[in-house]
Amino acid sequence: MTRNQIHSIFLSAFVLVSALIAASLPAAAQDPGQPYPTMAPVEQYLMDRDAEIALARSAAPDAISHDASVIVLTRHGYETAVEGKNGWVCWVGRGWLAMFDNPEFWNPKVRAADCLNPPAARSILPYAYKRTELILAGHSKPEVIAAIKAAIDKKELPALEQGTFSYMMSKGSYLTDNGGHNGPHLMFYETAKDGAAWGANLENSPLMAVNYWCISEQAYPQLKSFPPLSVFLVGVEKWSDGTPAPSM
Numbered sequence: 443m444t445r446n447q448i449h450s451i452f453l454s455a456f457v458l459v460s461a462l463i464a465a466s467l468p469a470a471a472q473d474p475g476q477p478y479p480t481m482a483p484v485e486q487y488l489m490d491r492d493a494e495i496a497l498a499r500s501a502a503p504d505a506i507s508h509d510a511s512v513i514v515l516t517r518h519g520y521e522t523a524v525e526g527k528n529g530w531v532c533w534v535g536r537g538w539l540a541m542f543d544n545p546e547f548w549n550p551k552v553r554a555a556d557c558l559n560p561p562a563a564r565s566i567l568p569y570a571y572k573r574t575e576l577i578l579a580g581h582s583k584p585e586v587i588a589a590i591k592a593a594i595d596k597k598e599l600p601a602l603e604q605g606t607f608s609y610m611m612s613k614g615s616y617l618t619d620n621g622g623h624n625g626p627h628l629m630f631y632e633t634a635k636d637g638a639a640w641g642a643n644l645e646n647s648p649l650m651a652v653n654y655w656c657i658s659e660q661a662y663p664q665l666k667s668f669p670p671l672s673v674f675l676v677g678v679e680k681w682s683d684g685t686p687a688p689s690m
Contacts, residue, residue, distance in 0.1 A: 476545050477545075477549075477619075478537070478545070478546055478547065478548035478549045478550075479548070480548060481538075481548050481577070482548060482550040484517055484578065486550035487515065487536050487550050488515060488516075488517070489514070489515070489534070489553070491514055491523065494514045494515070494523075494534055495512050495514060495523055495524060497534050497553060497555050497612060497614050497615070498512050498513075498514070498532040498533050498534050498555055498556075498557070499512060499532050499557075500555055500611075500612040500613065500614055500682055500683070501532050501555035501556050501557040501608075501609050501610055501611060501612045501615075501682060502530070502532065502557035502609035502611060502682055503609070503611070503682050503683075503684075504682070504683075506528070506530055506557060506609065507530070507532050507557050507682070509526055509527040509528040509530070510524075510526040510528060510530035510531060510532045510557060511524055511525055511526030511530070511531045511532070511563075512524035512526070512531070512532050512533065513531060513532075513533045514533070514534070515534070515536065515574070517578065518575065518578055518579075519571060519574050519575040519578060520533065520570070520571055520574055528560075529559070529560035529563065530557055530558060530559055530560065530563065531557070531558045531562075531563040531567060532555070532556070532557040532558075533555075533556055533557075533558075533567075533570075534553050534554060534555050534556070535552070535553075535554035535555075535556055535570065536550075536552055536553070536554070536574075537549040537550070537551075537552035538573065538574070538577050539554070539570055539573060539574070540552075541652075541653065541654070541655060541656045541657050542583055542586075542587060542655065542656050542661070542662050542665065543656050543657050543658060543661040543662060544657065546618055546619065547583075549618075549619065551616050551619070552616060552617065552618070553614070553615055553616045554610065554615055554616075554617055555610065555612035555614060555615045556608050556609070556610050556629075557608055557609045557610075558606075558607075558608045559605070559606070559607045559608065561603035561604065561605045561606045561607070562603075562606040562607055562608050562631065564600065564603060565600045565601065565602050565603040565606060566602070566606055566608075566631060568599050568600055569590065569599060572589070572590055572593060572599065573586055573590065576589055576590075583662065584662070584664070587662055587664050587665065588664065590668075591664065591667065591668065594668070594669065601669070602631060602632075602633050602669075602671060606630070606631040607628070607629065607630055607631070608628070608629045609628060609629075609682065610626065610627050610628070610629060611626040611627070611628075611678065611680070611681055611682035612624075612626075612681070612682055613681045613682075613683070613685075622688060625677060625687065625688070626677070626678045626679075626680065626681050626682070626687045627675050627676060627677045627678060628675070628676045628678060629673055629674070629675060630673070630674040630675075630676075631654070631671065631672070631673055631674075632671075632672050632674065633669065633670055633671060633672075634670055634671075634672040635653075635670040635672065636651065636653075636672060637649065637650075637651025637672055637674060640674060642674060648676060648677070649674060649675070649676060650674070650675045650676075651672050651673065651674045651675070652672065652673055652675075653671070653672060653673075654671040654672060654673050655668050655671065
């Protein structure tokens with residue numbers, strides 16, 4: 443798998459997010475001819491409940507995900523399907539949890555299995571809940587951005603906790619139409635504007651970084667006032683079941 447493919451995969455992952463910026467993506471994000479210009483029917487984003495639980499758990503090694511909580515998507519938002527015991531939360535993100543200007547924001551094929559550690563579950567997941575509820579209620583991207591900013595200002599959404607981290611090591615994820623569709627990796631979240639202090643995105647560095655909110659602030663200038671948040675990716679050599687993954 444090439445580095446450009448990894449960049450594309452990271453862009454389309456969670457959190458959610460999750461991916462790196464290929465040079466052509468900012469222009470593509472503003473192209474009105476993109477294949478996913480609007481939201482598809484809600485049914486296309488939903489999954490069989492048992493299949494979604496299984497995919498969510500496959501994001502991390504069984505030693506972690508076996509005792510984790512699992513949330514699944516419904517027509518009105520995410521809900522708890524399994525109550526866990528270790529504070530971790532496994533789930534399957536959809537395309538609308540990527541950057542707001544990601545070309546695949548509305549891609550109904552995206553299924554990004556993710557398993558969040560307790561700090562991430564407390565401080566990252568509430569943003570995913572809020573964004574999903576607003577989108578499923580029919581709000582536009584600018585309306586969603588405004589509502590999230592208002593919630594941040596009112597301290598209705600939490601600040602990022604230290605040590606936020608997640609596994610994205612599922613064989614079954616579909617992160618992007620570009621490249622190999624998937625790639626196992628670990629995700630770290632920091633209140634930083636970029637990855638310079640980490641040495642990310644440099645030649646021969648194994649660390650990649652991207653802005654959590656957007657590829658470019660040109661499309662949605664309102665995001666300039668959002669708290670800085672970067673997502674860091676480290677590729678790994680194995681899937682969550684221990685089998686070898688394609689070379690990154």
